[in-house]
Amino acid sequence: MYNPQLNTQGQLQHLLSIEGLPKRILNEILDTAENFVGVAEREVKKVPLLRGKTVCNIFFENSTRTRTTFEIAAKRLSADVLNLNVSTSSQSKGETILDTVNNLIAMHADIFVVRHQQSGAAHFIAQHVPPHISVINAGDGRHAHPTQGLLDVFTIRKYKPELHNLRVAIVGDVLHSRVARSEIHALTTLGVPEIRVIAPLTLLPTDVEKLGVQVFHNMEHGLKDVDVVMMLRLQNERMSGALLPSSQEFFQTFGLTPERLALARPDAIVMHPGPMNRGVEIDSAVADGRQSVILPQVTYGIAVRMAVMALLGGGNAA
Amino acid sequence: MTLPDPEDLLDALYAQLKPRVTAETALVGIYTGGVWLMEKLLARLRAELGYTIDSGKLDAAMYRDDYTRRGLKSAAQPAFIPFDVNGRHLILIDDIFYTGRTTRAVMNELFDYGRPAKIELAVLINRGGAQLPIRPDISGADLPLQAEQAFELSMNTQGRLQLRLTSAATESSGAARHV
Structure with a gap:
């Protein structure tokens, strides 16, 4: 089957979503990332792999954190980095996505990191770039945020290496969360046997069970004996209509408090993709507590x- | 060619290595074969000196000059340099010396950890064929080889080193690579 993310040799060409990527590729990315963890602790926090290459962060939707981490990652690989905040730029003057992209191709960019409010935007761009350019999806609408899913499983693997033995709970606004989708696909592909989602009915997509998860509407039941608690951010900016009575009420029912965390396994870890809404989805005592691996x-x-950029930026001759 | 026993070559290498080791010395093994050799050399030094000298491991996959042609070697091993390299005397340990490109990559990586006082290169076999102005300081043996041939060092389950001659095209993937 044609997979736009892989080249004819079966190697990663674009990173658009975790869905559809084989376990072999996910493990290759995670194993490669192990080599890069130590780079930040050295006197020179840089390796020369992407020297002479240009990474272009094209952000059609605002994001400081994701853009910053892509930027620092590219710089630590010695790439030149171009940040384009399109939400405040040419698109507001009427330029189409493809015109923006074609201009960047003409500037000889090598890797595009794309964030867009529309699901499928990164796929669309990947279909229109020449073969020497790679596209990384940095979040498209409600669809996917693959590098977040990968860094979450990387973090889990660091603290709980036996993935085939884990019980993981994903808590909160699953409906609007591309992070949750990417996490679920990454966890199932890597063989995590039990994935739970805990959310009110109004914040769950229909047929969420088809992704291979167990659904809970109650924190006390859902958190029981889990090894990993992955909190999601309540996405106020994506809410339309009355999905929730109020954020205070959400905290009452679905906020992660120390008492609720005590229901999980004593060595459970707590994760959050950021930015956190303290007192809405997570209590500060938990966010800053000993089980937190958020930083x-x-x-x-x-x-x-x-790791993703290093694998995409190198030659593919066998 | 009758191949020498790599354990004999290790004896010869150790005899040259030992007088160079001082309190300032640290050994850096280059994955995979160089790390096996380093562990064996460290054990002998420990037995004779009565203490353990510092050591580290490098792969230098992120510094290789063939990245744009071949991409990143996915089986790369994490670098492990648990000591301050500034001002140290480092001895790089590799199994086979060939083009010198691995040594260059390793030295570039080491300088991103700091500024060593001196770097030397110790190899089990110098097979000739350097493409850069880099040569081993000491070697277990100098055994010139044709370009289409390669030595392959492996370690059996008893921890004994084994040497094999292969044609470069059929290098097996399980053993140490020397480019």
């Missing part, structure tokens, strides 16, 4: 993004 996620996110 290591950020650090590992750079190594994982370096």
Whole structure:
């Protein structure tokens, strides 16, 4: 079957979504990322792999954190980095996506990192670039955020290496979350046997069970004996209509408090993709507590993004 | 060609290595074969000196000059340099010396950890064919080889080194690579 993410030799050509990527590729990215973790601890925090290459961050939707981590990852690989905030730029003057992209191709960019509010935007761009250019999806609508999914499983693997033995709970606004979709695909592909989603009915996509997850509407039941708690951000900016009574009420029912976390396994880890809404989906005592690995996620996110760009930017001659 | 026993070559290498080792010395093994050799050399040094000298491991996959042609070797091993390289005397340990490109990549990587006082290169076999102005300081043996041939070092389950001659085109993937 044709897979736009792989080249004819079966190697990664674009990273658009975790769905459809074989376990072999996911493990290749995660194993490669292990090599990059140490780079940040050295006197010179740089390796020369992407020297002479240009990475272009094209952000049609605002994001400071994701753009910054892609930028620092590209710079640690010695690439030149171009940041394009299209939401405040040419598109507001009427330029189409393809015109924007064609201009960047004419500037000899090698890797495009794309974020867009529309699902499928990165796929669309990948179909229109010449073969020497790779596209990385940095979040498209509600669809996918593959590097976040990868850095989450990388973090889990660091703390709980036996993935085939884990019980993982994903909590919160699954409906609007491209992060949740990417996490679920990454976890199932890597063989995590039990994935739970915990959310109110109004914040779950229809047929979410088809992704291979168990659904809970109650934190007390859903968190019982889990090894990993992955919190999601309540996406106020994507809410339309009355999906929730109020954020306070959400915290009452679905907020991660120390009491609720105590229902999970004593060595369970707590994750959050950021930015956190303290007091809405997570209590500060948990976010800053000993089980929290939220800041290591950020650090590992750079190594994982370096790995993806390093694998995409090299030659493919066998 | 009758191949020498690599354990004998290791004896010869150790005899030259030992007088060079001082309190400032650290060994850096180059994956995979160089790390096997380094572990064996460290054990002998420990037995004779009564203490363990610093050591590290490097792969230098991120510094190789063939990245744009061949991409990143996915089986790369994480670098492990658990000591401050500034001002140190480092001895790089590799199994086979050929083009010198691996040594260049390793030295570039080491300088991103700091500024060593001195770097030397110790190899089990120098097979000739350098493409850069880099040569081993000490070697277990100098055994010139045709370009289409390659030595392949492996370690059996008892931890004993084994040497084999292969044609470069059929290099097996399980053993140490020397480019």
